[in-house]
Amino acid sequence: MALGxxxxxxxxxxxTEITVYGAGFGLVRERRSLYLRVGEQTIALEDVSxxxxxxTVSAQSVNRPGTFSIVEQTFRxxxxxxxxxxxxxxGRKAVLTRILxxxxxxxTSGLILNAPIGVESASESGPTWIGxxxxxxxxxxxxxxxGQLELSQVPxxxxxxxxxLWEVSSTVSGENEIELSYVTHGLKWRAGYALWLEPEGNKGxxxxxxxxxxxTGLHYSDAMIRVTDGRGSTKTxxxxxxxxxxxxxxxxVPQTHSYTVQRPATLRAGETKQLLxxxxxxxxxxxxxxxxxxxxxxxxxxxxxxxxVGNLHPLVLYAFQNDAANDLGIxxxxxxxxxxxxxxxxxxxxxxxxxxxHTPNHDTITLIAGNAEHVTIxxxxxxxxxxxxxxxxxxxxxxxxxxxxxxxxxxxxxxRNWSSGKVSDETHPYTAIDSHAILFVVSVPAKSRVTIxxxxxxRLD
Numbered sequence: 001m002a003l004g005x006x007x008x009x010x011x012x013x014x015x016t017e018i019t020v021y022g023a024g025f026g027l028v029r030e031r032r033s034l035y036l037r038v039g040e041q042t043i044a045l046e047d048v049s050x051x052x053x054x055x056t057v058s059a060q061s062v063n064r065p066g067t068f069s070i071v072e073q074t075f076r077x078x079x080x081x082x083x084x085x086x087x088x089x090x091g092r093k094a095v096l097t098r099i100l101x102x103x104x105x106x107x108t109s110g111l112i113l114n115a116p117i118g119v120e121s122a123s124e125s126g127p128t129w130i131g132x133x134x135x136x137x138x139x140x141x142x143x144x145x146x147g148q149l150e151l152s153q154v155p156x157x158x159x160x161x162x163x164x165l166w167e168v169s170s171t172v173s174g175e176n177e178i179e180l181s182y183v184t185h186g187l188k189w190r191a192g193y194a195l196w197l198e199p200e201g202n203k204g205x206x207x208x209x210x211x212x213x214x215x216t217g218l219h220y221s222d223a224m225i226r227v228t229d230g231r232g233s234t235k236t237x238x239x240x241x242x243x244x245x246x247x248x249x250x251x252x253v254p255q256t257h258s259y260t261v262q263r264p265a266t267l268r269a270g271e272t273k274q275l276l277x278x279x280x281x282x283x284x285x286x287x288x289x290x291x292x293x294x295x296x297x298x299x300x301x302x303x304x305x306x307x308x309v310g311n312l313h314p315l316v317l318y319a320f321q322n323d324a325a326n327d328l329g330i331x332x333x334x335x336x337x338x339x340x341x342x343x344x345x346x347x348x349x350x351x352x353x354x355x356x357x358h359t360p361n362h363d364t365i366t367l368i369a370g371n372a373e374h375v376t377i378x379x380x381x382x383x384x385x386x387x388x389x390x391x392x393x394x395x396x397x398x399x400x401x402x403x404x405x406x407x408x409x410x411x412x413x414x415x416r417n418w419s420s421g422k423v424s425d426e427t428h429p430y431t432a433i434d435s436h437a438i439l440f441v442v443s444v445p446a447k448s449r450v451t452i453x454x455x456x457x458x459r460l461d
Contacts, residue, residue, distance in 0.1 A: 013047065013180075016223040018187070018267070019258075020212060023231045025053075026187035028220075033177050036068060036170040045164040049184035050077060050217030056183040057164065063177045072167035076159040082149070086132070087115040089151055096134055098147035099125045110136040116144075162217065186215035189227040191259075191277070191335030193356070195367070197285060197318070199344035204285040204320065208278040208332060210259065214267040222264040225275060229333065229358065230256030257358050259333050277333075283326035289314040289372050292414040293379055298436075301418050302393045302458055306381040313371040314411055316351070322363050332359040339369045374405040375444070377413070383455075391461045396425075398453045403444040413440040419459050426454035 013030040020026045034043060054075045061067055089112050096108045117131035126147040134142040154160075170176070189212050196205045210227055214220070231254075261275045293308030294300075300307060318339065322328045339351040352369035359365055383396035403409050415430075416437045423430065423438060430438045444450045 013221075016220055017226070018220060018223050019226045019228060020187045020189040021227075021231065022189075022229045024188050025183055025185045026216075027181065027183055029179060029181045031062070031177060032180055033175055034068075034168075035174070036168065036176050037173045038170060040071070040167060040169050043166040043168050044159075045166065045180070046159075046161045047218060048075075048162050048164055048182065049186065050162045051184050051186040051215070052162065052164075053183040053185070054164075056181075058181045059166075059178045061176050061178055063175075064172060067172045068168050068170040068176060070166045071169055074165040075162070076165060077162040082127075083116065083119065085151060085154070086112060086129075086149065090115060093152055094134070095150040095152075096136075096142065096145055096147050097126070097150070098145060108134075108136045108142070110134050110142075112149075113141075184216050184218075186217070188213040188215075191227075191333040193332075193335060193337035195285075195318070195337055195339045196348075197339065197341040197351070199342055201287045201318075201341070202285055204280075204283055204318075206278070206280045206283060206320075206328070207276065208335075209274045210261060210277045210333070211272060211274050212265075212267055213272045214269060217269050219269050220267040222266060225261040225265050225267075226258055227261075227333070228256055228258040230258075257331060257333065259331060278328060278330060280327040283320055283328070285318055285320045288317045288319070288412055289375060289409055290317050290412045290414070291315065291377055292416075293377075294416040295414070298416060299418070301460055302384070302386075302395055304384065306384070309379050309381060312377045312379060313373055314375055314377060314413075316369045316372050317366055318369055319364055319366040322359050322361060322365060329361050331361060332356065332365075334358050337367060339367060372409070374403065375409055375411065376402045376404070377411070378402070382453075386460070392457060392459050394455065394457050396453065396455045398451060400449060400451045401442055401444045402449045403446060406446050408443060408445050411442050411444060413442060414438075415440065415454075415456075417456055417458050421456050421458045424455045424457070426452075428452040428454075430454070 011033040013032055015031040017029045018026050028049065032045065052075065054073065057073065059070060092112060094110065094112050096110065098106045098108070100106055111134070112132070113135050114131065114133035116129040120128040120130060123146070128144060128146040129149070130144050132144055134145055136142060189210060191208065191210050193206060193208045198204065210225070212225065259277065261277060265273065265275050267273060291312055291314040293312055297307045320326060322332060334355070334357045336353055336355050338353045341349045341351055343349065354367040354369065356365055356367070378400040380398050381395055382398050383394065385394045387393065397415070399413065401411055414433070414437055418436075421436070428440055428442060430440050433439050440452060442450055442452060
């Protein structure tokens with residue numbers, strides 16, 4: 001506690017709420033009690049963040065609105081070092097202990113008249129206080145002494161904790177409960193997930209964590225935690241023409257999302273803490289093998305050189321619903337998600353890592369967990385002819401599916417066309433996705449090979 005001419009000390013914080021923003025700062029709200037008298041007085045609020053933005057401090061009375069005002073504010077935090085304490089102890093009593101020889105020590109009481117300008121490292125006789133002027137009680141002036149200095153008390157108005165000093169004007173006396181809020185730097189957050197799949201692959205266990213980094217220098221106890229992906233700004237780099245025409249600020253502001261941790265948490269200074277945000281111990285998971293060989297070639301006209309051909313491996317996709325049926329059903333923040341599969345009597349496998357964006361309730365989450373190496377798809381264009389008028393082209397494709405696995409696989413193959421493509425002579429049924437893509441779903445038994453083919457006529461103009 002600070003010592004000095006302070007009229008009152010505010011109570012310790014209670015009912016703390018913290019909102020951590022994506023830009024690396026936080027908004028702190030807490031309840032405190034002030035004991036005021038009528039008139040002007042100085043109030044000390046200890047235990048605020050060392051990285052507080054003092055311009056953002058706000059205090060409002062909860063039980064006596066409008067009965068006090070803050071007319072002046074100072075932020076104080078002194079490092080507790082010998083030099084700083086001596087500097088603040090000029091004119092105060094101290095004791096100097098000096099070693100005269102191996103068997104003799106001298107303890108001298110006196111006053112500190114001048115602070116040292118430097119300190120030489122301590123020897124067996126103690127540190128040397130360069131520039132210190134010490135007046136002993138018997139009238140001697142001891143200059144730059146070597147030895148140990150003892151102070152009888154902490155200097156007045158010496159704040160070893162981050163402290164706000166308020167000059168307050170109050171119209172009432174007694175207890176006044178306030179809500180204090182301020183912005184502090186030194187708070188960061190991120191989200192991350194782990195999905196564990198059962199050996200069969202149709203059931204899973206999901207855990208989602210919110211990680212908080214507290215570099216504010218302050219210990220927050222039993223705080224309600226909320227995080228947001230907002231950057232804390234209403235300005236963006238792009239201009240909104242309609243807003244400008246109306247004489248308004250730029251209203252093209254990115255949408256933000258907030259997420260609340262369900263139980264209070266204690267954030268200690270300097271620690272990185274993971275807080276469980278969501279957990280499902282058993283949820284339905286679907287698995288698909290998908291190949292889209294022309295995904296990178298959309299808008300490319302057919303030509304003499306085929307694209308998307310050769311030996312390819314489909315992607316493995318896992319999907320689940322963010323809903324109450326899966327013990328989820330709350331908005332999920334963006335973050336990486338690692339996918340594992342438990343072994344059926346074997347070592348667990350790491351299947352891959354993906355990244356999910358903000359996912360509202362009831363949305364579907366689809367994850368890419370690497371490639372299915374046991375399935376090889378050989379895609380080949382076996383015919384190509386460009387019409388004489390140069391306005392259209394004919395192609396025929398043959399695609400072989402080889403499954404080296406021990407179970408049957410259903411493979412989703414997306415085939416794309418450039419413009420006004422017409423499919424014909426197909427060996428397997430397909431479904432039209434849109435005017436530029438079709439979907440084949442091909443079942444391939446274990447240790448088997450299945451081949452499909454189709455023709456495609458496309459306009460080139």
